[in-house]
Amino acid sequence: xxxxxxxxxxxxxxxxxxxxxxxxxxxxxxxxxxxxxxxxxxxxxxxxxxxxxxxxxxxxxxxxxxxxxxxxxxxxxxxxxxxxxxxxxxxxxxxxxxxxxxxxxxxxxxxxxxxxxxxxxxxxxxxxxxxxxxxxxxxxxxxxxxxxxxxxxxxxxxxxxxxxxxxxxxxxxxxxxxxxxxxxxxxxxxxxxxxxxxxxxxxxxxxxxxxxxxxxxxxxxxxxxxxxxxxxxxxxxxxxxxxxxxxxxxxxxxxxxxxxxxxxxxxxxxxxxxxxxxxxxxxxxxxxxxxxxxxxxxxxxxxxxxxxxxxxxxxxxxxxxxxxxxxxxxxxxxxxxxxxxxxxxxxxxxxxxxxxxxxxxxxxxxxxxxxxxxxxxxxxxxxxxxxxxxxxxxxxxxxxxxxxxxxxxxxxxxxxxxxxxxxxxxxxx
Numbered sequence: 001x002x003x004x005x006x007x008x009x010x011x012x013x014x015x016x017x018x019x020x021x022x023x024x025x026x027x028x029x030x031x032x033x034x035x036x037x038x039x040x041x042x043x044x045x046x047x048x049x050x051x052x053x054x055x056x057x058x059x060x061x062x063x064x065x066x067x068x069x070x071x072x073x074x075x076x077x078x079x080x081x082x083x084x085x086x087x088x089x090x091x092x093x094x095x096x097x098x099x100x101x102x103x104x105x106x107x108x109x110x111x112x113x114x115x116x117x118x119x120x121x122x123x124x125x126x127x128x129x130x131x132x133x134x135x136x137x138x139x140x141x142x143x144x145x146x147x148x149x150x151x152x153x154x155x156x157x158x159x160x161x162x163x164x165x166x167x168x169x170x171x172x173x174x175x176x177x178x179x180x181x182x183x184x185x186x187x188x189x190x191x192x193x194x195x196x197x198x199x200x201x202x203x204x205x206x207x208x209x210x211x212x213x214x215x216x217x218x219x220x221x222x223x224x225x226x227x228x229x230x231x232x233x234x235x236x237x238x239x240x241x242x243x244x245x246x247x248x249x250x251x252x253x254x255x256x257x258x259x260x261x262x263x264x265x266x267x268x269x270x271x272x273x274x275x276x277x278x279x280x281x282x283x284x285x286x287x288x289x290x291x292x293x294x295x296x297x298x299x300x301x302x303x304x305x306x307x308x309x310x311x312x313x314x315x316x317x318x319x320x321x322x323x324x325x326x327x328x329x330x331x332x333x334x335x336x337x338x339x340x341x342x343x344x345x346x347x348x349x350x351x352x353x354x355x356x357x358x359x360x361x362x363x364x365x366x367x368x369x370x371x372x373x374x375x376x377x378x379x380x381x382x383x384x385x386x387x388x389x390x391x392x393x394x395x396x397x398x399x400x401x402x403x404x405x406x407x408x409x410x411x412x413x414x415x416x417x418x419x420x421x422x423x424x425x426x427x428x429x
Contacts (some may be wrong), residue, residue, distance in 0.1 A: 014223040026227065041074045042331045044276065047089075049082050049318070054351040061347050066338060073331050085367050093323070100326040103153055103318045105423055106141040106384070107391055112321070113144035114389040119322040120147045124333045130340050134356040141384045143224075145369035151340055152356040155317035156350060157382040158210060158276040159374045162300045166194050166273045175302025179215060179242075182274070182305040186251045189273040196253025198246055199263055199275030201307040203256055203403035205385055205395050206314060210276060213312035215239035219398075227423040231398070232416035235308070236329045240412040244405050256406060264295050268293045276304065278316060282371040283352040301374050317356070354379070394423040 041341075050058055063075045078099065080088065086108060087095075092098040104112070105364075111117050121127055121142075130151055131139055138152035157383025162175055170188035201207035217239035218230045230236065246252045253272050255263050264285065266272030275281075285295045292329065303311045316420045320339055322332045340342065345360035354375055355361040385391060401415035410418075 002351050026147065041072050042328050043074045043076050043099060044328060044332055044335060045076045045078060046101045046103075046335075047078050047080050047099045048103040049080055049085065050103070051351070054348065054353065055079055056349055057351050062344055065344070065347075066335060070334060070338070073334065075335070089117075093325070096325060098285055098323040098325055100323060100328055100332045102321050102323070104150065104321045106138075106152070106317055106319050106387075109142050109150050109319050109321060110144040110387045110391070111389040113149040117324055118149040119324050119326070119329055119332075120149055121151065121322060121333065121336070122148045124337075126337050130337055133358060134340060135358060135361070135379050135382075137379070137382050137384050138317060138356045141315060141317075141387050142319050142321075143387050144389070147302065150319035151336055153318055153320040153339055154353040154357045155315060155379060156278045156280075156354050157315055157375060157378050158252075158278050158304070159313065159378050160274055160276055160302050161267070161281060162274045162302070163267055163272060164298055164300050165270055166192075167300060170273065175300055176305050177302070179211075179307040181307045183246070183251065186246075186273060190250055194273050195253045195261070195271040196255070196266060197273045199253040199266065199272050200243070200256040201263055201276065202258065203406055204399045206316075207256070208402060209383075209385070210244055210313045211241045211307075212236070212405065213314075214304050214307040214309050216308035218309075219386050222302075224386050225427065227394070227420040227427070230420070232413070232420040233235075236418050237412045239309075240402065240405055240416060244408075244412060247406050248408075257403070262360045267299065276313075279352055279354060279371060279375055280413075287293035296370050301371065303374060303378050311378070311381055313378050314380045315379075315384045317354075318336055389425040390423075390429060393426050397422045397426075 048058065058077060063077065067074060075270045089098065089102070089112070097296065098117070106189070109118070131148070134152055135155060138155040139148070141152060142150040160175060165191050167185065169192050170185045172185050176182040176185050189197045200211060204209045215238070217236035218233060220227050220230050247256060253263070253266060254260060255266070260269055261269065263272065263275040263277065264281070267275055285293060304313045305311065320336045322329060322336060326332050340357055342357055342360045345355035345357040346363055346366060349355050349360065349366045354372065355366065360366060361379070367373050367376065385409060386394065388394070398419045401410060401419040404410040405412050405415045
């Protein structure tokens with residue numbers, strides 16, 4: 001998405017400006033009121049990227065409930081296409097046509113905060129209460145320069161998912177709890193004919209970080225200000241070497257280097273012992289018309305197996321941000337704060353989204369979903385991809401060098417030393 005051609009960018013800007021001209025921007029007000037009077041309502045424009053099912057809940061349940069509880073504030077909901085969205089947001093900020101609020105990809109927040117495009121929500125009334133109510137790692141994705149520029153509206157992570165048939169064939173009836181057990185069962189599965197034992201999804205951070213972290217690797221210091229000494233620490237180098245050895249020993253699925261079959265096909269066709277994935281694995285495949293593969297019946301899930309670094313996975317999801325140019329910051333914060341309370345969080349969970357509010361995530365009604373419990377448990381130790389404005393660039397360097405190690409073109413030490421040096425140089429920009 002971030003490599004859009006200029007033609008696409010120009011088209012995106014034109015669409016945005018046309019939409020802004022039609023909508024009247026964030027200063028729009030309405031004249032209707034519940035008592036038939038002429039009271040003007042504040043209209044908050046909210047851009048989002050919810051799916052069909054999620055948008056239905058947003059429109060039919062969230063919007064009317066919020067407006068009922070907060071008379072005088074109306075929500076104007078605008079669903080945005082994900083392709084080209086980042087460029088549209090940049091154009092909107094530059095042209096003064098940004099909305100009041102947006103459901104934003106978590107890895108964009110620090111970048112837009114550095115631009116000065118987002119409101120610092122740390123100083124708003126009730127912020128600490130909100131911060132303490134949600135998963136810590138999800139909240140961290142809003143951090144930039146020791147301030148918070150959004151709140152986590154929904155979250156996700158990845159867990160280990162095993163093909164029951166292949167797992168039992170390898171002599172296991174439960175999900176492996178440690179990396180040593182995972183290696184053992186993967187080796188037995190491959191010997192028994194499986195095409196892949198450990199299903200690392202790719203040579204990019206979302207794919208390999210759960211293993212890298214669980215094996216003891218780290219990306220930066222705690223303040224996200226330094227890669228050198230962390231990305232290339234002895235523990236990090238050892239973690240990369242371990243993953244490379246798995247690949248060399250034939251234990252890793254072809255997906256690590258973009259090979260076929262893909263993760264879902266490999267699981268459905270009884271070719272891959274294990275993959276890691278988010279809750280969409282269950283929600284999508286469970287609703288696939290004509291499919292004979294029932295993910296609940298055919299698979300068994302568990303936490304990412306524990307290694308020297310514990311059981312770690314990677315945080316995904318979206319944050320709710322407020323734009324600095326909004327004419328209604330107090331009303332925007334009222335909605336953002338409300339959206340993270342238990343009731344709206346549980347309503348959105350009906351679509352399969354994982355709440356960031358810890359009480360909502362652990363509510364018995366939410367946990368009744370047969371696959372959610374392990375995701376909620378994994379979120380307790382999941383970690384964010386580095387919340388820095390330069391992450392997109394640093395990630396490219398790290399991904400490239402990691403892939404070179406897997407392909408045998410660089411040693412782990414050489415690759416991580418080089419990546420740490422280049423990533424630190426990016427932090428100075």
